[in-house]
Amino acid sequence: MSDTITITGATGEIGGRTLHMLHEAGANVRAVARRSEQVSHFASEGIDAALATLDDVESLTKAFQGTDQVMLVTAASPKQSVHGRNVVLAARAAGVRAITHLSTADANPESDIPWARAPWHTDQLVQLSGMEWTILRPSAFMQNLTEFAAPIKRGFFPQTTQRGCVAWTDAADIARVATTLLRKGVHTGAEPIITGPELLTSAQIAGTFSKVLGRRVRYVHLPSRVFAGVIRLGGADAWTAEGLRHQFARVVRKGLDHANVQTNDVQEITGRPATTLEAWVTANKEHFTTR
Numbered sequence: 001m002s003d004t005i006t007i008t009g010a011t012g013e014i015g016g017r018t019l020h021m022l023h024e025a026g027a028n029v030r031a032v033a034r035r036s037e038q039v040s041h042f043a044s045e046g047i048d049a050a051l052a053t054l055d056d057v058e059s060l061t062k063a064f065q066g067t068d069q070v071m072l073v074t075a076a077s078p079k080q081s082v083h084g085r086n087v088v089l090a091a092r093a094a095g096v097r098a099i100t101h102l103s104t105a106d107a108n109p110e111s112d113i114p115w116a117r118a119p120w121h122t123d124q125l126v127q128l129s130g131m132e133w134t135i136l137r138p139s140a141f142m143q144n145l146t147e148f149a150a151p152i153k154r155g156f157f158p159q160t161t162q163r164g165c166v167a168w169t170d171a172a173d174i175a176r177v178a179t180t181l182l183r184k185g186v187h188t189g190a191e192p193i194i195t196g197p198e199l200l201t202s203a204q205i206a207g208t209f210s211k212v213l214g215r216r217v218r219y220v221h222l223p224s225r226v227f228a229g230v231i232r233l234g235g236a237d238a239w240t241a242e243g244l245r246h247q248f249a250r251v252v253r254k255g256l257d258h259a260n261v262q263t264n265d266v267q268e269i270t271g272r273p274a275t276t277l278e279a280w281v282t283a284n285k286e287h288f289t290t291r
Contacts, residue, residue: 002066005182006030006096008054008087009073011038013143014102017175018071018182023047027183032063054083060090067094069182072101072122076115078239084122088129098132098187100178105137105193106257112246114239116257132187138174138194139261140166142280145205147234152209152288156220159202160227160245164253167195167262168205170275180270192265197274199262205277212281213288224249 005022009015010031022029023046031049033039042049050063054074064070070091074083084101091099106113107120126133145168151158174194181187200208202219209217222230228245232238252259266274281288 002028002068003185004028004030004048004067005069005071006032006050006064006067007071007073008032008060009075009102010042010049012073012075013141013171014138014174014178015071015073017172018178019047021175021179022182025179025183030063030067032060054086055079057086057090057093060086061093064090064094064096067091067096069098069100069185069187070096071178071182072099072126074102074118074122076118076240076243078114080115080118081121084118085125088122088125091131092129096131098134098185099126099129100134100136100182100187101126102174102178103135103137105139105195105261106247106251106259107137108257111251111257113243113251115243116247116251127189133189134181134187135191136174136178136181136194137191137258139169139196139259141171141174142168142196142275142277143171146284146287149287150234151220152213152217153290155216156218157202157206157209158220158222158227158230159205160222160224160249161202161252162221163201163203164248164255165199165201165204165260166252167197167199167260168277169194169196169266170280173266173270173274176270176272177266192269193258193261193263194265195262195274197262197264197266197276199260200277208277208281209288212278212285 052059052063103119206219231241
């Protein structure tokens with residue numbers, strides 16, 4: 001068995017960041033890509049890549065051959081639980097030693113949020129797989145705040161959370177945690193909850209934007225169905241808008257399913273503190289500034 005680490009979702013936010021961090025650190029990494037041009041792109045970067053789709057266990061099993069660890073990353077979609085199952089089945093068939101699943105802090109089989117429900121089912125399969133495992137449970141990504149760039153440019157932050165709070169997390173911190181654990185390669189059933197360093201209400205988020213941008217950004221509370229309509233107007237489909245409505249109006253607003261949990265796991269695992277929202281907005285001001 002080699003020491004290869006294979007990553008699904010390698011073209012996405014967390015999977016891609018982790019892949020490149022590992023590669024830059026000198027680890028043997030392999031990306032799973034579903035299009036030949038993606039394989040070619042990784043090759044141009046000096047990164048091994050295998051052509052496979054999360055819909056096909058056979059192609060995944062081939063992609064995982066010679067792999068010591070798999071990082072399982074699935075995108076939010078109606079097929080997310082099927083994709084998670086397929087990765088676990090393929091990893092077992094390929095003789096993979098250990099699997100790290102990028103789950104979510106609010107995983108719950110009864111959740112009205114599809115991308116909280118699906119990871120829970122994958123978590124169970126990972127735990128019962130017979131492989132060594134780690135499950136990562138991040139909170140909401142700061143990067144998703146760019147979806148609100150247009151209204152923030154106009155001076156308001158529309159949300160439906162009321163006084164609910166979240167310890168928003170920089171995707172780079174999640175990737176740093178994953179990279180650290182995969183480089184160590186020791187998996188003992190840990191389930192770190194990865195959060196930012198501060199619990200913030202939507203009003204406090206708006207205040208942070210005001211401070212960094214040097215102009216007033218105010219929180220505007222919307223009824224949940226109006227919020228979903230705004231999301232649709234922004235280009236999201238009905239499935240996504242309805243999931244976000246439940247996520248923010250029910251789970252975050254009421255503090256359910258670990259939505260209002262804050263931990264120091266980022267610093268404890270990586271040795272570096274988690275990124276504050278103020279630092280993240282400062283580094284990404286161009287998204288929220290009219291040119």
